[in-house]
Amino acid sequence: RQVSTFTRCGYEYRKIEQTDNYMLWEMVKKNGKLAGYEVWKPRWLKNYEGNRVWVKPNDESFGTTAWYHTSIEKARTKINSLM
DSSP states (O other), X not given: OOOOEEEETTEEEEEEEEOSSOEEEEEEEXXXXXXXXXXXXXXXXXXXXXXXXXXXXXXXXXXXXXXXXXXXXXXXXHHHHHO
């Protein structure tokens, strides 16, 4: 939950907001062009130190605990449906 940016598969992910119920990420291509948004529901695991941590969704999570959207409006509609 403390990470605010990271790079994966040629995209820079920038956290827009987070609550206990979701995280909203903006995806930007290497050329700086906006690629879309991802909404993640929390998935908690214990790390090796025994701390509870929020785990990034894997590809199989999409459709159940993670969603991709092409606009911020669609991403926010998904967030509203999670509340």
